[in-house]
Amino acid sequence: MKYVLAPLAGFTDAPFRRLCRDGGADLAYTEMVSAAAIAHGHAATRQLLETLPGEGPLACQIFGATESDVACAARFVSSWPVPWAALDLNAGCPMQKVTRAGAGAKLVEDPEKIHRLLAAMAENTALPVTLKTRLGPHPRQTNIFEILDAAERAGAAGITVHARYTSQLHGGETHLDTLAEVVRRAKIPVTGNGSVKDAASAAAMAATGVSAVMIGRAALANPYIFAALKGAPVRRTPDEMFRAHLDYILDYRPELAVLKLRTHLFRYFSGRPGAAALRARLNGVKSLAELAAWTGPNPLDAPTGDVI
Numbered sequence: 001m002k003y004v005l006a007p008l009a010g011f012t013d014a015p016f017r018r019l020c021r022d023g024g025a026d027l028a029y030t031e032m033v034s035a036a037a038i039a040h041g042h043a044a045t046r047q048l049l050e051t052l053p054g055e056g057p058l059a060c061q062i063f064g065a066t067e068s069d070v071a072c073a074a075r076f077v078s079s080w081p082v083p084w085a086a087l088d089l090n091a092g093c094p095m096q097k098v099t100r101a102g103a104g105a106k107l108v109e110d111p112e113k114i115h116r117l118l119a120a121m122a123e124n125t126a127l128p129v130t131l132k133t134r135l136g137p138h139p140r141q142t143n144i145f146e147i148l149d150a151a152e153r154a155g156a157a158g159i160t161v162h163a164r165y166t167s168q169l170h171g172g173e174t175h176l177d178t179l180a181e182v183v184r185r186a187k188i189p190v191t192g193n194g195s196v197k198d199a200a201s202a203a204a205m206a207a208t209g210v211s212a213v214m215i216g217r218a219a220l221a222n223p224y225i226f227a228a229l230k231g232a233p234v235r236r237t238p239d240e241m242f243r244a245h246l247d248y249i250l251d252y253r254p255e256l257a258v259l260k261l262r263t264h265l266f267r268y269f270s271g272r273p274g275a276a277a278l279r280a281r282l283n284g285v286k287s288l289a290e291l292a293a294w295t296g297p298n299p300l301d302a303p304t305g306d307v308i
């Protein structure tokens with residue numbers, strides 16, 4: 001089975017992706033990038049397309065609502081000096097600032113619009129074009145079969161299905177029976193996604209017949225989950241994960257290290273004894289010099305090194 005790191009806005013930046021690849025991820029995605037922002041040449045957006053040298057297979061995910069924006073983004077991303085594995089369209093993000101503009105999960109309501117957007121992307125790139133979507137807007141409207149058909153007609157090379165409805169946001173049960181039916185009908189590879197966090201949930205997802213399993217939130221807590229699910233666990237204590245992540249952040253953009261420290265690094269210790277003290281210490285870090293001199297999160301009891 002292939003294991004894929006999900007796109008997670010605000011988290012799946014280059015250093016975190018590198019850590020997940022150490023931890024066995026076969027494919028990763030950029031955070032979602034606004035096609036409109038690319039089309040309008042916003043410089044800050046380019047940072048989302050940055051990679052670390054030698055990154056493994058990486059798909060670029062865009063979100064957009066108009067054919068002209070996604071076509072323009074497809075041309076721009078294709079010209080970017082990264083050997084992208086795919087160009088992916090987000091048709092699943094439920095955040096209001098995305099859906100209000102007609103993008104993300106708003107598209108789940110309109111399979112024909114998904115078709116037009118994917119076709120516009122495919123016309124403007126030689127990269128494989130893929131889709132990440134949901135089962136439908138709500139359980140009374142299961143649009144995924146129309147969406148699958150729309151994607152296949154547009155020439156999509158694959159589809160990722162988060163086995164939930166938009167109305168569920170990121171919680172509630174996953175609908176693996178419906179996902180299995182998608183797999184049965186699909187002519188293109190299907191990647192399954194939704195609350196895979198351990199061997200049992202990965203096995204349940206695999207039983208639907210998907211070609212790959214995508215993992216999001218569970219990788220935030222444990223970037224080595226992929227290797228563990230493959231039966232080849234990489235043993236790292238939270239302390240070692242923290243150090244490796246910090247080193248990758250420092251390699252990538254030292255000037256962002258202090259900021260990233262706060263968004264990423266204290267997750268490794270949440271719920272452990274001494275976590276509050278560690279958090280306070282991390283929040284107090286003001287400079288790169290202090291970071292470089294970091295001697296390990298010693299307020300904690302000895303971690304177990306368990307990876308799942």
Ligand SMILES: Cc1cc2nc3c(=O)[nH]c(=O)nc-3n(C[C@H](O)[C@H](O)[C@H](O)COP(=O)(O)O)c2cc1C
Pocket residue numbers: 006007008009010031032061090092093132162170193194195196214215216217218
């Ligand atoms: C903080 C956060 C950010 C996310 N950002 C994106 C995104 O940029 N693009 C996307 O397609 N999905 C995004 N998602 C959805 C995830 O990719 C994934 O579909 C969802 O979390 C379910 O998988 P999981 O249960 O393994 O986390 C995000 C989810 C979370 C919690």
